[in-house]
Amino acid sequence: MKLLEERIRKDGIVKPGNILKVDSFLNHQMDVKLFREMGKEWKRLFKDEGINKILTIEASGIGIACVVAEEFDVPVVFAKKTQSLNIDGDVYSSKVVSFTKKKEYDIMVSKKYLSPEDRVLIIDDFLANGCAADGLSELIQESGATLVGIGIAIEKGFQTGGKNLREKGIHLESLAIVESMDDTTGEIVFREQ
Amino acid sequence: MKLLEERIRKDGIVKPGNILKVDSFLNHQMDVKLFREMGKEWKRLFKDEGINKILTIEASGIGIACVVAEEFDVPVVFAKKTQSLNIDGDVYSSKVVSFTKKKEYDIMVSKKYLSPEDRVLIIDDFLANGCAADGLSELIQESGATLVGIGIAIEKGFQTGGKNLREKGIHLESLAIVESMDDTTGEIVFREQ
Numbered sequence: 001m002k003l004l005e006e007r008i009r010k011d012g013i014v015k016p017g018n019i020l021k022v023d024s025f026l027n028h029q030m031d032v033k034l035f036r037e038m039g040k041e042w043k044r045l046f047k048d049e050g051i052n053k054i055l056t057i058e059a060s061g062i063g064i065a066c067v068v069a070e071e072f073d074v075p076v077v078f079a080k081k082t083q084s085l086n087i088d089g090d091v092y093s094s095k096v097v098s099f100t101k102k103k104e105y106d107i108m109v110s111k112k113y114l115s116p117e118d119r120v121l122i123i124d125d126f127l128a129n130g131c132a133a134d135g136l137s138e139l140i141q142e143s144g145a146t147l148v149g150i151g152i153a154i155e156k157g158f159q160t161g162g163k164n165l166r167e168k169g170i171h172l173e174s175l176a177i178v179e180s181m182d183d184t185t186g187e188i189v190f191r192e193q
Numbered sequence: 194m195k196l197l198e199e200r201i202r203k204d205g206i207v208k209p210g211n212i213l214k215v216d217s218f219l220n221h222q223m224d225v226k227l228f229r230e231m232g233k234e235w236k237r238l239f240k241d242e243g244i245n246k247i248l249t250i251e252a253s254g255i256g257i258a259c260v261v262a263e264e265f266d267v268p269v270v271f272a273k274k275t276q277s278l279n280i281d282g283d284v285y286s287s288k289v290v291s292f293t294k295k296k297e298y299d300i301m302v303s304k305k306y307l308s309p310e311d312r313v314l315i316i317d318d319f320l321a322n323g324c325a326a327d328g329l330s331e332l333i334q335e336s337g338a339t340l341v342g343i344g345i346a347i348e349k350g351f352q353t354g355g356k357n358l359r360e361k362g363i364h365l366e367s368l369a370i371v372e373s374m375d376d377t378t379g380e381i382v383f384r385e386q
Contacts, residue, residue, distance in 0.1 A: 032269060
């Protein structure tokens with residue numbers, strides 16, 4: 001998606017350790033107009049899939065997912081990262097290793113909000129090693145729901161997550177795929193799509 | 194806001210300890226159509242305030258804030274609860290005590306995303322003792338930005354947060370104010386507004 005690639009080139013900052021900071025528009029400050037355009041693009045890409053639920057993970061996926069969900073006219077469910085007193089014990093859960101935070105955590109979704117009738121689109125801001133997507137996929141599988149596809153804003157194409165998901169036959173649509181980036185020049189190369 | 198009150202009556206669950214579970218539509222599964230109507234209502238209530246930024250706090254405020262932000266045509270900034278490698282050290286920070294999680298945590302916003310020119314509307318899902326609102330207000334004050342008002346989905350009117358904010362002269366608009374609730378009968382009484 002050209003609009004997103006241009007925005008990443010304009011406002012993304014490449015940091016040592018393959019970190020791409022896009023917190024001025026994607027995951028700290030959030031440009032909801034951009035999210036709307038991203039939502040329309042995913043709607044185009046997944047339009048005939050009968051999606052009736054969007055699943056994401058707290059925190060930075062939630063804003064994108066809510067705007068996208070309006071395009072599909074469906075509710076969002078977000079997986080929570082820690083047990084809170086406000087969640088029933090009756091949950092699906094799996095484990096995720098965070099690339100940016102370098103730690104393992106549990107994610108969970110109440111059993112009330114995923115069921116075998118659900119056709120689910122996962123939405124998230126980043127795909128790197130794919131652990132969050134794998135964790136969310138496990139929750140869907142546990143529930144008996146159908147994983148229709150995964151929509152990612154920015155895929156790090158030089159990491160293994162996207163390749164692994166595509167090899168499993170999962171319909172993955174990343175709106176921008178970074179092939180390489182250079183923290184000395186700031187150059188970002190995108191994969192042609 | 195009648196629509197929200199009716200939804201709370203229909204789908205909210207009163208639990209012992211003054212806990213109101215609304216996770217089927219507000220803060221686990223999220224009804225974005227309802228969020229849109231809430232956004233229109235806050236737009237009506239804050240329409241002449243020159244708001245140029247929405248501030249919320251992860252995680253459950255983000256979805257509401259993003260939909261509301263589209264009504265105002267402004268970006269959202271969400272305060273983060275823990276230090277992540279993806280955030281610069283250059284942040285405004287304050288402390289919050291969570292009512293539901295019964296613990297204290299730090300919140301922070303990058304200095305890049307709040308500045309003296311900003312006229313900020315805080316949006317959050319719940320107001321109880323007001324600690325999250327106080328913490329967000331502190332971030333705004335630190336930055337030199339102007340706190341224009343606070344929009345809350347559900348205020349627990351029997352706790353002190355709303356009263357304290359109103360006494361400080363802060364323009365607070367809670368779309369539903371719960372005066373009392375009974376975990377044996379499930380009855381919820383709303384304040385007339």
